[in-house]
Amino acid sequence: MRLFLEQCTNGLAVGSIYALIALGYTMVYGVLKLINFAHGDLFTFGAYLGMTLLASMLASERVEVGLGLVLLVVMVMGLVAVLGVVLERVAYRPVRSAPRLNAVVSALGASIFLQNALMLAYGGSPQRYEEVLPQTALSVFGLQIPVVRIAVVVAAVAMMAVLYFFVQRTRVGAAIRATAIDPDAARLMGIDVNRIVMLVFVVGPALGGAAGLLVGLLYGSISFTMGWSYGMKAFTAAILGGIGNIPGAMLGGLLLGLVEALGAAYLSMAWRDAIAYGVLILILIVRPSGLLGERVADKV
Amino acid sequence: MKNLVGVLSLALGLAAGPARAADPIKIGMIAPLTGAWASEGQEMKRNGELLAAELNAKGGLLGKNVELVVEDDGGDPRTASLAAQRLTSRGVVAVIGTYGSAVTEATQTIFDEEGILQIANGSTAVRLTEKGLPYFFRTCPRDDEQGRVAAAVIQKSGAKRVALVHDSSAYSKGLADEINGILKSKGVTPVFFEALTPKEQDYSAILSKLRAVSPEIVFFTGYYPEAGLLLKQKRQMGWNVPFVGGDAINNPDLVKLAGKEAAQGFRFLSPPVPKDLDTPEARAYVAAYQKKYGEEPKSIYGVLAGDGFRVIARAIEATKSTDAKKLRDYLVGGLKDFPGYTGRIAFNAKGDRVGELYRVYMVDAAGRFVLQP
Numbered sequence: 001m002r003l004f005l006e007q008c009t010n011g012l013a014v015g016s017i018y019a020l021i022a023l024g025y026t027m028v029y030g031v032l033k034l035i036n037f038a039h040g041d042l043f044t045f046g047a048y049l050g051m052t053l054l055a056s057m058l059a060s061e062r063v064e065v066g067l068g069l070v071l072l073v074v075m076v077m078g079l080v081a082v083l084g085v086v087l088e089r090v091a092y093r094p095v096r097s098a099p100r101l102n103a104v105v106s107a108l109g110a111s112i113f114l115q116n117a118l119m120l121a122y123g124g125s126p127q128r129y130e131e132v133l134p135q136t137a138l139s140v141f142g143l144q145i146p147v148v149r150i151a152v153v154v155a156a157v158a159m160m161a162v163l164y165f166f167v168q169r170t171r172v173g174a175a176i177r178a179t180a181i182d183p184d185a186a187r188l189m190g191i192d193v194n195r196i197v198m199l200v201f202v203v204g205p206a207l208g209g210a211a212g213l214l215v216g217l218l219y220g221s222i223s224f225t226m227g228w229s230y231g232m233k234a235f236t237a238a239i240l241g242g243i244g245n246i247p248g249a250m251l252g253g254l255l256l257g258l259v260e261a262l263g264a265a266y267l268s269m270a271w272r273d274a275i276a277y278g279v280l281i282l283i284l285i286v287r288p289s290g291l292l293g294e295r296v297a298d299k300v
Numbered sequence: 301m302k303n304l305v306g307v308l309s310l311a312l313g314l315a316a317g318p319a320r321a322a323d324p325i326k327i328g329m330i331a332p333l334t335g336a337w338a339s340e341g342q343e344m345k346r347n348g349e350l351l352a353a354e355l356n357a358k359g360g361l362l363g364k365n366v367e368l369v370v371e372d373d374g375g376d377p378r379t380a381s382l383a384a385q386r387l388t389s390r391g392v393v394a395v396i397g398t399y400g401s402a403v404t405e406a407t408q409t410i411f412d413e414e415g416i417l418q419i420a421n422g423s424t425a426v427r428l429t430e431k432g433l434p435y436f437f438r439t440c441p442r443d444d445e446q447g448r449v450a451a452a453v454i455q456k457s458g459a460k461r462v463a464l465v466h467d468s469s470a471y472s473k474g475l476a477d478e479i480n481g482i483l484k485s486k487g488v489t490p491v492f493f494e495a496l497t498p499k500e501q502d503y504s505a506i507l508s509k510l511r512a513v514s515p516e517i518v519f520f521t522g523y524y525p526e527a528g529l530l531l532k533q534k535r536q537m538g539w540n541v542p543f544v545g546g547d548a549i550n551n552p553d554l555v556k557l558a559g560k561e562a563a564q565g566f567r568f569l570s571p572p573v574p575k576d577l578d579t580p581e582a583r584a585y586v587a588a589y590q591k592k593y594g595e596e597p598k599s600i601y602g603v604l605a606g607d608g609f610r611v612i613a614r615a616i617e618a619t620k621s622t623d624a625k626k627l628r629d630y631l632v633g634g635l636k637d638f639p640g641y642t643g644r645i646a647f648n649a650k651g652d653r654v655g656e657l658y659r660v661y662m663v664d665a666a667g668r669f670v671l672q673p
Contacts, residue, residue, distance in 0.1 A: 003512045010504035124334030126525065131559050137538030146536035149504075219501040220532055221525070221557050223336070226501070264505035269496050270468060272505070 005143055007265045008258060013149040013218065015257020016156035020211035021234035022241070022249040023163065024204030030180035030244035031200045032096070037107035038087060039208055040231020041114035046080045046209025047222040048118055051129055054216075058130055065132060073155070073210055080209025081202040088201040111227075118224040126223040129216040152214045159210060160250050163203070167246055176200065180244060233260075236280050242293025251291060256280075324365035325622060327352070327612060328392030328416075329605070330383050330407060332399055335375035336499060336525045339553050340399050343602030344421065345370050348396060350592055351609045361616050368609075373398050377406035384410040392416060393622040396608040399601055400523075400548075401425035401471035408436055415624045417631075419608035422601040424547060425471045426478070429650040435624055437631060437651040439604045439611065439642070441571060441658060443471070446547060447478025449569055449658040453544060454479070454517060455486065463492035463515035465506065465530075467522035475521040475546050491515055496530075498522060503530050504537070511539055521546040527566075528557025535562035544568065547658070552598045555667035563663045571642060571657040573600050573669050582641040600642065607640040614638060 021043050028036045053075055057068050091110040095102040133151055137144040167173035178186040179196045187193050215230070216222050233256060241252025256276055263275030283291065329348045332341035352368040360366055371387050373380035380398065384407040387395055395411055398404050399422035411418040412433045420428070420438040424446060429436060454462055462483060466476035473495070480490060491513050496506045507530065510518060518541055520527055527549040534543070535558075545568035555563045574586060574597045585606075590596050597603055611631065618634060619626040631647050638645040646654045660672040 003508055006508045006511075007505060010502070010508065013504075014502055119334075123338070125338035125553075126336065126557075128556050135532070135536050135559065135561065137536060144538040146504075146533070146538075148536055215501070219529065220559065221501070221529065229500075261505055265509050269494060269506050269509075272497060 002143065003265060004262070005141075006145075007261045009143070009145050009149060009153075011258035011261030012254060013152050013257070014261065015237075015254040016153050016160075017211050017214055017218075017230070017253075018234045018237045018256050019160060019250045019253025020156050020207045020214070021230060022238040022253045023160070023246065024208040025235050025238040026241070026243055026246060026249040027176075027200045027204045029238070030246075031176065031183070031197055032092070032103075034092065034100075034103050035107065035235070036092075036204070037104070037231075038091070038110040038114055039204065040227030040234070041111050041118070042080055042084055042087070042205045042227075043208040043212045043215075043230055043234075044118060044222070044224060044227035045083060045114065046076050046212030047216045047226070048122055048127065048212075048224075049079050049209070050076045050213035050216050051127055051222065054130055054132065058132070069132065073213060076209050076213045077206040080212075081206040083209075084201040084205025085198055087205075088198065093197075115224055115227060122224065124224075126221045129220045129222065131220065133217055148218050152218050155214060156211070159207060163207070164247065164250075172199070233276065236277065239290055240280055240283060242290030245290065245292045248290055248292035255291075324367040325361050325616065326367045326369050326390065326392045327609065328387040328390070328395040328397075329368055329370045329609075330373050330380065330387060330395055330397035331370065331605070332375035332403070333370070333372040337375040337399055337523070339551060340422065340599055340601055341372070341375070343597060343599045344397065344399070344605040346593055347589070347597065347602045347606035348609055350589055351606050351613075353592075354588070355613060361613055362620060362622075366613070373403050373407070375400060375403060377403050380404075380406045381410065383407075387411075388414045388416060393616070393624070394419070394612045394627065396421060396605050396612070399423065400469070401428060401474070402469050404428060405470055408433055411435065417612065417624045417627050419612060421605035421608050422548075423471065425474045427470070427474065429652050433651070435628055437608075437611075437647055437653075439608045439640070439645060439653055440601070441655075442652055443475045443478055445656060446475060446569055446658055447482055449660070450475070450479045450519060450544070450546065451482035451486070453567070453569070453660055454483065454519060455488070457517055457542070459516035460488065461514060461516045462488060462490045463510055463513065463518040464490045465492070465510070465518060465520045465522070466495050467498040467526060468495040469498065469522070471548060472521045472523070472546075476519075479519060479521070492518075496522070496526065498526055500526075501529060503533050507534055507537060507539070511537070511541075515541060517542050517544060519544045519546075520549070523548045524551040524554045525557060528554050528563075531558035531562040531566060535559070542567070547571065550600065550661070550669070552667075552669075555663060560665065560667045563667060564665050565663065567660060567662045567672070569658050570661055570669075571600050571604070572659055572671070573661065574598065574603055575669075576659075576671055577603070577641055579639070579641070581639060585641050603641055607642050607645060610640065611635065611638060611645060 024039045091106045134147045175191045237252035237256040238249045241248025259279050260276045264272040331344040348368045371383035373383045380403045394417035401423040404420045404423035417435045424443045464476050466472040547570045549568045550570035615627045615630045619630045661669045
């Protein structure tokens with residue numbers, strides 16, 4: 001029982017990171033019907049920028065830890081958001097009216113560019129985060145749960161809650177949802193679609209960048225290829241929850257994390273990825289549009 | 301016409317100067333310059349370049365300059381095969397490398413088919429020298445010796461519940477199997493024997509699973525990136541079980557990845573680390589390295605690569621040739637008690653280094669590796 005509960009908490013921590021990254025994929029897809037293959041590398045950028053900012057914050061010794069961490073999250077989110085907007089302008093807007101394949105190729109090219117830019121800037125070996133969070137465990141209901149995991153889950157859930165509120169309860173959120181349903185109709189309703197697209201490329205990458213920072217704080221080491229593996233898992237999570245669906249991405253991420261953790265514990269460590277993707281295949285067979293995805297009627 | 305060409309070439313050759321002939325002797329090195337083991341690869345390269353420069357300053361080999369040709373294997377067997385092909389096409393007479401056993405295995409047949417001597421510096425998997433490849437040697441020890449020392453350490457600790465964790469790679473699984481076999485023959489059956497997936501970040505699953513079987517000691521036979529993460533996450537979970545590791549965990553980055561508090565008390569097996577090399581020549585070499593690069597060599601595998609270079613140079617000098625067969629015969633039959641920086645070196649017919657090299661090290665509170673008696 002103890003193993004089960006422990007693994008659930010481990011799975012939730014990893015899952016909430018997948019969820020944050022998955023939100024970026026799903027929002028961009030919802031509005032542009034494009035899979036942003038470079039999103040995983042935006043996540044990696046967040047991790048690396050976070051490392052550099054954290055190191056300089058610690059070196060300057062003028063900021064105390066709690067406030068510093070909040071500032072760090074805000075700065076990383078801001079910087080990666082800017083990068084996201086630039087990415088959209090440079091790689092996606094020019095090909096928006098072209099066939100879908102052009103955008104896909106452009107996305108892949110952007111991904112390779114970003115990954116190698118990081119490698120050139122920081123070098124080929126894994127980099128390390130300073131330990132700022134307490135590296136101890138908290139005793140909760142008899143379980144020893146690492147403090148860092150609790151922190152990550154709390155931070156991620158807070159961000160997701162804010163996003164959910166923003167998308168469901170504000171006018172701008174409604175505009176985003178409208179654009180996702182039908183960009184032309186949204187335009188007719190007076191929504192500036194270009195600005196909505198820009199907004200999506202601010203929010204999505206910001207969350208991805210924050211996820212990168214959390215990964216660095218959680219595991220202490222980052223590498224320039226992690227965008228590929230996390231991105232693939234998060235993309236899977238987005239599809240699992242229904243691509244284009246924001247609560248779906250959150251649910252998909254958490255679920256994938258849980259399934260991976262429990263599968264690794266009870267079936268086999270080495271088969272962890274196989275189990276995660278196997279579950280995806282199963283769910284897609286039963287519900288092709290994902291868990292929360294809507295069945296869109298085909299126009300005949 | 302032939303005479304004229306002959307005279308012209310002779311004239312050119314003479315005109316090239318009395319010191320060195322135009323084309324250098326190329327010695328290759330294949331190393332993980334990028335990727336998870338980049339710190340090992342970079343040190344291998346540094347050791348090689350320092351030794352090549354020293355050799356050239358003393359007149360080179362057989363009157364020619366020595367050129368070190370380095371290729372990156374990325375710590376991955378696929379990249380390594382390509383790197384090995386590139387090296388063979390660049391006319392190297394011998395190759396030093398590489399670090400990971402699975403990576404070396406991918407390059408062995410390529411070099412053997414081309415008749416190029418290969419001296420690995422970090423690959424300890426037993427089967428690499430059990431294939432009858434005549435041109436393959438290693439300056440590092442072998443995992444059957446390591447298995448014996450590991451089993452002895454485990455038994456000395458008095459633990460009855462032993463857990464073995466590996467990462468399914470050629471080296472890691474091989475070592476874990478060796479230890480498993482020896483322990484079983486002494487009546488101790490491990491309570492846990494499983495693999496983790498390397499190059500991942502989250503090992504909470506295997507740590508939780510391990511904790512559930514309450515081992516008294518855990519022996520991890522994988523590499524230092526994973527070991528660092530394991531130690532760090534173990535501490536985050538508030539678990540204090542002693543961990544012991546194999547020689548692939550011997551790298552200063554271990555303490556960086558795990559954090560000093562998590563790494564403290566961790567023990568591992570290894571050939572002596574550079575700061576414990578105690579012959580006068582070794583100490584002079586370490587000082588020369590420090591002078592050139594601003595810091596002491598941190599990894600013994602880099603120095604083992606250096607010894608590989610020196611052994612090749614000695615063989616070329618002694619046989620006055622760069623023919624792989626002659627070099628090989630010299631290394632097996634003619635090289636006795638070569639004073640390597642890592643200790644006396646001699647090779648047996650399989651290409652293995654002769655001698656007992658493994659020691660036990662512990663990480664102290666300051667993150668230093670301390671030799672255990």
